[in-house]
């Protein structure tokens with residue numbers, strides 16, 4: 001009986017959903033005071049998760065909501081808005097982009113259409129323009145028709161300077177370049193809350209990804225600067241909200257490994273394959289999700305970066 005009901009329910013739900021099902025609904029969790037994180041799944045972009053396989057966050061102020069990163073599509077942005085709506089009736093007045101990778105900003109147009117001002121550092125916005133077509137194409141392959149209605153909108157308010165202090169709704173935010181995962185990536189630091197939204201500088205629970213345009217050298221430098229801030233709470237780019245010790249173990253130590261072991265071998269012109277073989281199995285990082293798929297490619301890209309310096 002129970003089984004019949006379930007099957008009937010599934011059949012009805014199927015009839016009501018002409019486009020691909022996308023049951024994943026992000027949820028907000030409080031980090032501290034008026035600061036919230038939305039922690040996405042660790043796996044790949046999919047029609048089910050609408051490309052929200054990353055972390056987002058928001059700050060509720062008396063003047064409206066400040067959103068950190070806007071999701072990978074119009075429908076993804078709507079899901080983020082719904083998660084915020086469960087916490088507050090305040091409208092999203094400001095969106096800050098920490099990066100130019102799809103899930104950081106392809107929802108900008110949706111929030112701008114609902115009255116939000118979209119803000120990023122100048123190089124972040126420039127990189128968004130540069131990668132817009134490429135990221136739209138890639139997202140269409142992952143999400144199919146669920147990308148309909150998505151228009152790439154690079155942050156219209158782009159800020160000059162390497163670090164910028166913003167006062168929004170009575171909240172103080174510091175936007176600083178990290179330039180690690182993508183050129184022009186940045187973090188958002190809330191000094192009064194001791195919370196940092198690291199963008200794609202910090203990954204925990206899963207292995208960080210070094211892409212052809214990433215910089216391990218910049219990642220190592222930025223991570224050290226982040227550690228000096230001694231944040232009480234880190235909302236990483238991917239993975240659960242964590243403390244500095246976990247971020248150090250799962251990202252900081254890995255940047256150090258890539259720069260100091262793989263990078264050193266590259267500078268000394270040791271053969272790449274032998275270097276990658278030597279470090280193929282690292283027990284201290286093996287428990288991280290995606291380790292098997294990413295670790296060797298990460299070392300390969302780090303080697304190439306340091307070889308050319």
Ligand SMILES: [Zn+2]
Nearest residue numbers: 054101200237
């Ligand atoms: Zn990411």
